[in-house]
């Protein structure tokens with residue numbers, strides 16, 4: 310524990326970040342702050358990548374039905390201590406619905422062999438209001454049944470998030486009171502210095518919802534950017550390490566992906582330096598350019 314400069318932050322205590330740093334979720338469970346992504350990791354190579362990541366210190370793996378590699382993630386996780394590794398997966402986009410979510414969760418449990426899923430997210434808001442509500446209800450019931458520990462959403466815009474709060478209130482009425490509508494523990498969005506999504510992050514912060522940052526390395530599209538290059542030289546780190554550290558210092562949960570052994574290790578070596586307030590400010594680019602899809606802008610009625 311470290312006390313920040315008392316003049317500027319009279320009451321702020323910050324924990325020094327380590328690879329073991331965890332965030333407390335609204336569900337009561339904890340999530341390791343550094344995650345490891347497996348989007349586009351070939352299923353046949355996923356067990357190796359996940360095993361190498363766990364050996365390098367990651368305790369949190371981010372998969373999805375869409376990635377077709379949940380089984381391989383489960384296989385690797387089962388070879389370690391189940392309780393020590395946080396596993397996330399996501400409901401297939403464009404397949405929302407009550408029975409669809411129920412059957413997907415059962416398939417995920419079967420394929421991974423993990424016994425329970427730490428976190429299940431609705432991958433994208435596509436499908437319309439009624440389907441979003443039914444899907445959320447199925448997730449809430451999966452938590453009550455002990456199949457899933459925490460639930461959340463990905464790629465929801467502020468309008469979808471506001472609607473989800475209304476759905477939770479309705480479900481509380483319909484299902485018998487406080488808590489029966491479920492709690493939002495985590496949200497996941499593309500976030501990096503060129504797509505900071507301040508409005509969504511603020512919405513989540515107010516409700517203690519953990520914000521995960523996907524594409525923390527901008528999918529490799531921004532190497533050589535002068536501001537990042539300068540910081541990499543200043544701190545003697547790689548540009549990837551600067552971007553991951555930015556995410557961690559923002560209080561986000563970055564999910565860097567790599568299939569390369571040396572990068573898997575290096576991307577986790579981000580705890581031996583600190584970006585100054587000025588460094589952090591220099592990464593406020595004022596730009597909003599996503600590199601992945603952007604369902605946050607999908608209309609409420611689709």
Ligand SMILES: NC(=O)c1ccc[n+]([C@@H]2O[C@H](COP(=O)([O-])OP(=O)(O)OC[C@H]3O[C@@H](n4cnc5c(N)ncnc54)[C@H](OP(=O)(O)O)[C@@H]3O)[C@@H](O)[C@H]2O)c1
Pocket residue numbers: 345346347348349371372432463464497498522523524525526527528529547549550564565566567568569572575576601
């Ligand atoms: N919810 C969603 O809709 C959504 C969407 C996209 C992603 N995600 C999640 O977020 C994770 C991360 O996003 P992402 O995989 O799209 O992009 P990313 O992590 O920003 O970037 C991955 C790319 O960077 C390369 N890379 C990794 N480490 C590097 C390093 N140290 N130096 C140079 N290049 C490096 C990787 O290549 P190599 O593999 O060859 O190293 C890969 O091409 C995904 O895996 C997934 O779990 C979620």
